[in-house]
Every structure is written in structure tokens, then in C-alpha cells.
Amino acid sequence: MDELMLDGNAIGGLLQEVFAVEMTTAIGACGSCGTGGPVGAVHVYRGAGIVLRCPHCGNTLAKIVKSDSRVWIDLAGIRVLEVTV
Amino acid sequence: MPPEAAKPVVSRGWRGRRSTDVDPARIPPGQYVTRDFPVLSAGPTPHTSLELWDFSIIGELDSPRRWTWEEFRALPSEEITRDIHCVNKWSKLDTVWRGVSVDTLLEGIETAAEYVTAYSDGGYTTNLPLEDVTGGKAWVVFAYGGEPLEPEHGGPARMLVPRHYFWKSAKWVRGLRLHLSDEPGFWETNGYHNDGDPWQEQRYQGD
């Protein structure tokens, strides 16, 4: 357990800013352990940038870095993301 | 198009928590001085026992080196006072650390390497040119403010490379890997600047 950890819904605003749809109800499958679940339930860490980790195995699901005008997103840790549009 | 504020609205009288009585010459562009020490992390705090901890130099060198905690603490160490700058815009002045210079760790090493990657418990990595961690520019520190480095701040030991944004001062560091070519690390592959010089405000790729 880590005191710093937040849930995916803590970055709901950032995700919606980037993807233009509500993302906390999107379902992601972890590329490492395969477990699926809503983005709102993933573990969020704030380092220099934002890291999303699988609540089951700790695998890095995504990394997000945001400047004023650009956002870099690494989604390599998510095997597939299902989004309601 | 929905109506949107053309530029941010100023909140009357609000300054936030930052310190303002500081010499501006000490503050890199875009930075603000903080009174506290924000804890930022890419993942859960590792808790490696000192019995299991070791520090290694591996990769492109004559023969790898390794120190146990006792061996590491027996190396000559020094007190270092520096300003630190985080890419998230906070700076902290006159932070006091104790650690072993990377020059000491690399003493006598034969290598053709020009780059290093610092690697940590939990999988974090960050890259630097070898010349940016030698010549008195980098340390592996084990104490902050006169006390053993707390886990949430990177203890038992972390890198201290004050001339770069603080993401390059890897927490929970376990070793340096020497390379012939540059290998961008955890954040350098995801938008942050490969070099990260606060005085040139190199926060993001392309800056």
C-alpha cells in the first residue's frame, strides 16, 4: 500500500482533456497479467509525469507527460482499451 | 465552439504556498521555490532491506563492480549542499545530502562508454552522458538533512545530479549501467527532455 497512490478517477479530467471522451469507465486489459478493469480503478502515481499501474500486478499500464501544448502517452502496458463513445 | 476563458483568470490576492524572498538569480526559468519537499513517485515505494541491498556498476567496462551496504558505507563520503529543481516547477534551495561521489565509484574503471543509465528498484531508469556524472557532478546519496534518507524520498540511496531536473536523480537506485550509446530512460522515452538542463528550461522533447 502506498499513501501516494490515487485512483484513475483522480486523473479523469486530464484523460478527458486528451481523449475528448470520459475515460474512467473505459475498460483496459493489462498487457502483463491480462486482468481487465475500469480505468477509474487503476492505481495512479504522480512522479515527474503520471503513471498508471495495474491494481493486480503493478505493471505500468500507461505513462502520461503533459506540457502546455502537448501530451505524450505511452499505452504500451495496456493490451486493449475498450471505450464507450 | 463553447465559450472559454481567453486566458486564465487571475485569482485576486492568491500566491500559493511558494517562498518569495529568494535571490532570483538562483532560480532557473519557470521555477518556484517551495518550502516543503514534495514526494513524487512513478510507483509504490520499494522497501529493500539493507541485507539484500547492493549497488553495481555494470555494462561496458573491464569488470563489473558491486558493493554491499556495508561496503558502500565504508567508501569515502561527503556532505553536499545544492539547489534542486523539479520539472514540475518547484525548486528547493540549499538541500543538504551526504553521499558517495560517482567519481569514487568509477575510480580506476576502464571503459569506452560515453553514457550511463541509472537503474532502480521498481524498474525506473534514467540516462545521462558519462561526463555529466563525473568530475564532481553526481553522487549516490544516503542521507538528507543529516538523517538517513527516508524510503519515500528514495532511501536507502538515490542519485543526486543537481545540474539536471530532479527526475534524473533516480530514487531507490541500485546501479549504473555503462553504454556506448545513449539509451533514453523511463521519462526520456515519454516526452521529457533527454538532457533536462533547468537553466535552459529543457523540460520536454523539442525544448
Added chain:
Amino acid sequence: MAGTAVSGRLTWQLAELVEVIVETPHVKTIVLDVPSWPGHRAGQHLDVRLTAEDGYQAERSYSIASALDGTRVALTVQRLEDGEVSPYLTDELRPGEKIELRGPIGGYFVWEPSDRGPLMLVAGGSGVVPLMAMIRTRAAAGDDTETRLLYSSRSPDDVIYRDELELLSGNGLGIVHTLTDSQPPGWMGYARRVDAEMLAEVAPSPAERPRFYACGPTPFVEAVAEALVRLGHDSPAIKTERFGPTGR
């Protein structure tokens, strides 16, 4: 409800402070008027952004405390001692002045009266805010879903919405307090931190397949979620909103 995904890029909007309500010695509710507010669901939050004259900015998220009410949105803010944003919202901002916010945000930690119950809400300190939005939304809809709130506070003076909760209880809503640091004379209720035993006594049984919403500081939420799983509740049925180490 199908087709209710929130779409469109969030934009920063200007909101005007209309009213300030003192809830406890450290907590105030600020009622805002947001001219183009699209409406919100219980459990959603919004992001507030403050900008200093020299361009310095800070952003924080706050749960919406109120049920849907046109362009009115209420935030309940705990004033953190050395906080960057909260003291400004609770002590400096004056009625008529404006702040920037964007929202509503969130689709995961939300509850609607059409959601099947029973509903179990577990609050640690200011974590009660989004859960209160759920309780108020339930009341406004005349919904009678079996609902229980287990609310942990330090002392009686720290209980936010104390009177309103008492007023709303009944008609399927039960409120259970635990006061961890000090209790009023004659207090017969819980006087310790939420633990598995307390949850077993207060929450519906796993067989009833309740929906859980737990909100508060990260260690609190972590302990509650772990205890619920150990008691046999389904992990996906436990929704959490962690505030970080000290709360927002």
C-alpha cells in the same frame, strides 16, 4: 443507462461564488454558479485552477457535494493548514468573485437512483463529500434504495452535514458514525477506526450483493477495500476514490 458517456473536450469555465456555508471549524461549502453547467451526476468532481498575477498556477480536484440544481454547484472544501488552494477557497474568495473550473469529471465513481442496491457508502473525513452528493441525489429523486453510510470522523465537531444527515435518515437510509478521537458524553456508538469487524456489522452481507463506494484518505480507503474483500465482497463491486495521504 446506455449512451450517457460524457463527450467533448473539457474546457475551463468561469464560476461565480454565490454563498459560503460553514460546515465545521475546518470545512466550508462554497456554492458556485456556473453559467454553462451541463449538469452532473452524484460522485463526479471538478478541477479548480487558480492563477497568480505572475502566471503561477495550481490545480486541485474537488468532489461535487450537491445534487443536480441547474447551474448551481456546491463544493465542500476542507481547509488544509498549509494548503496551496484550499485556504484561498475557504477564506479568501468572496461572493461575486470568480474562479476557473472544468467539469463535471468522472464516470466510474458515480451513482444514480436507477442503480440497483443495496448501497453501502463508507466515508473517511472529507471523503463524505461525493457520498453526500449521492445521498442528496437519492433524496431529491424520492428514491428508497436501501442505503447505509458508515462515516468516520475525528470528533463530533468534525462531522460534516451532521444535521442534514440526521434529517435525511429513514426511508431506507441508515447513518452510522464512528468517532475516532473524541466522543460526546454518553456516546454509545463506534469509537474506533473502521475495521473488518465494524464493516461486517454495518454493511449488507455479501449474499445481498451490495454496491460499495469508499472515499477518503488513501490509507483509509485501502484498509476498507481490503477488509471488504476479506469479508467476501466482490472486488468489482467496491468503488474507491482515494484522496492521497492527507486529503485534497
